[in-house]
Amino acid sequence: xxxxxxxxxxxxxxxxxxxxxxxxxxxxxxxxxxxxxxxxxxxxxxxxxxxxxxxxxxxxxxxxxxxxxxxxxxxxxxxxxxxxxxxxxxxxxxxxxxxxxxxxxxxxxxxxxxxxxxxxxxxxxxxxxxxxxxxxxxxxxxxxxxxxxxxxxxxxxxxxxxxxxxxxxxxxxxxxxxxxxxxxxxxxxxxxxxxxxxxxxxxxxxxxxxxxxxxxxxxxxxxxxxxxxxxxxxxxxxxxxxxxxxxxxxxxxxxxxxxxxxxxxxxxxxxxxxxxxxxxxxxxxxxxxxxxxxxxxxxxxxxxxxxxxxxxxxxxxxxxxxxxxxxxxxxxxxxxxxxxxx
Ligand SMILES: [Zn+2]
Numbered sequence: 001x002x003x004x005x006x007x008x009x010x011x012x013x014x015x016x017x018x019x020x021x022x023x024x025x026x027x028x029x030x031x032x033x034x035x036x037x038x039x040x041x042x043x044x045x046x047x048x049x050x051x052x053x054x055x056x057x058x059x060x061x062x063x064x065x066x067x068x069x070x071x072x073x074x075x076x077x078x079x080x081x082x083x084x085x086x087x088x089x090x091x092x093x094x095x096x097x098x099x100x101x102x103x104x105x106x107x108x109x110x111x112x113x114x115x116x117x118x119x120x121x122x123x124x125x126x127x128x129x130x131x132x133x134x135x136x137x138x139x140x141x142x143x144x145x146x147x148x149x150x151x152x153x154x155x156x157x158x159x160x161x162x163x164x165x166x167x168x169x170x171x172x173x174x175x176x177x178x179x180x181x182x183x184x185x186x187x188x189x190x191x192x193x194x195x196x197x198x199x200x201x202x203x204x205x206x207x208x209x210x211x212x213x214x215x216x217x218x219x220x221x222x223x224x225x226x227x228x229x230x231x232x233x234x235x236x237x238x239x240x241x242x243x244x245x246x247x248x249x250x251x252x253x254x255x256x257x258x259x260x261x262x263x264x265x266x267x268x269x270x271x272x273x274x275x276x277x278x279x280x281x282x283x284x285x286x287x288x289x290x291x292x293x294x295x296x297x298x299x300x301x302x303x304x305x306x307x308x309x310x311x312x313x314x315x316x317x318x319x320x321x322x323x324x325x326x327x328x329x330x331x332x333x334x335x336x337x338x339x340x341x342x
Contacts, residue, residue, distance in 0.1 A: 070312030118311030120147025248283025266301030
């Protein structure tokens with residue numbers, strides 16, 4: 001099986017990362033497509049099939065000979081039927097039978113799931129979640145996402161939307177959230193909220209942050225707030241402390257509810273980790289019950305931008321395992337899935 005290849009697709013709001021993944025979870029090739037150009041339902045399918053065919057050709061196989069194509073999509077997905085119900089930041093996706101459409105073009109298995117679920121699968125198999133049996137994965141960005149792996153199966157919930165951690169309520173009646181409600185975690189610690197606080201800080205001082213923004217051409221980004229914190233800027237450090245405290249408060253409820261052994265925090269926060277982690281730990285310990293709080297380790301993602309592509313490959317391997325189990329007449333209700341490493 002070592003020569004068997006899988007294509008993993010991480011469909012993001014800005015770009016679509018496509019990786020050719022080998023059986024050991026190494027990304028042999030990677031290309032980025034623009035979501036603006038290739039992200040509509042009628043451009044996505046041909047773009048992915050073209051890219052997958054070229055990747056297959058480069059390793060001497062046809063696309064139909066790939067193990068499969070896995071896709072993580074940023075929205076509500078019916079993973080069992082490969083249907084994308086809607087995407088949060090990409091217009092035009094309403095009940096699109098993505099797996100069926102792409103399978104017709106490429107001739108191999110196509111599996112689709114929510115993007116953060118696949119980040120969780122990737123971290124669980126190859127990154128900071130290895131060895132965990134009760135894993136929560138959180139991604140911080142414009143949206144705050146969550147993926148749950150329970151002993152060791154993705155938990156999707158009754159309608160496929162489990163893990164919406166960003167819309168757990170932190171402050172009832174608080175700031176308006178992108179989902180239309182008020183006081184969600186995402187409204188306090190999503191990228192937009194961080195940038196709003198950084199702009200307010202720059203109006204009242206924060207000279208180091210101001211200089212970094214000027215030197216970078218005037219565009220304020222969370223990475224610059226992290227760099228300013230690393231340079232000792234007190235206002236930037238305070239922003240990350242508040243992010244950590246809000247995150248820790250919501251994670252305490254998650255810990256009380258799920259009793260996870262590990263929480264992986266991902267989504268491009270590696271450079272801010274050391275500024276938000278202490279306040280997060282303090283808030284988590286203050287608000288969670290002692291027993292589950294002692295059982296959990298909160299760690300930073302190890303795979304960064306590869307997590308979604310690798311998780312998409314793992315999803316394909318799980319589908320193949322399940323299919324062979326069904327074909328062999330084994331117990332189809334078994335929840336034991338090994339994640340494709342065996
Ligand atoms: Zn919300």
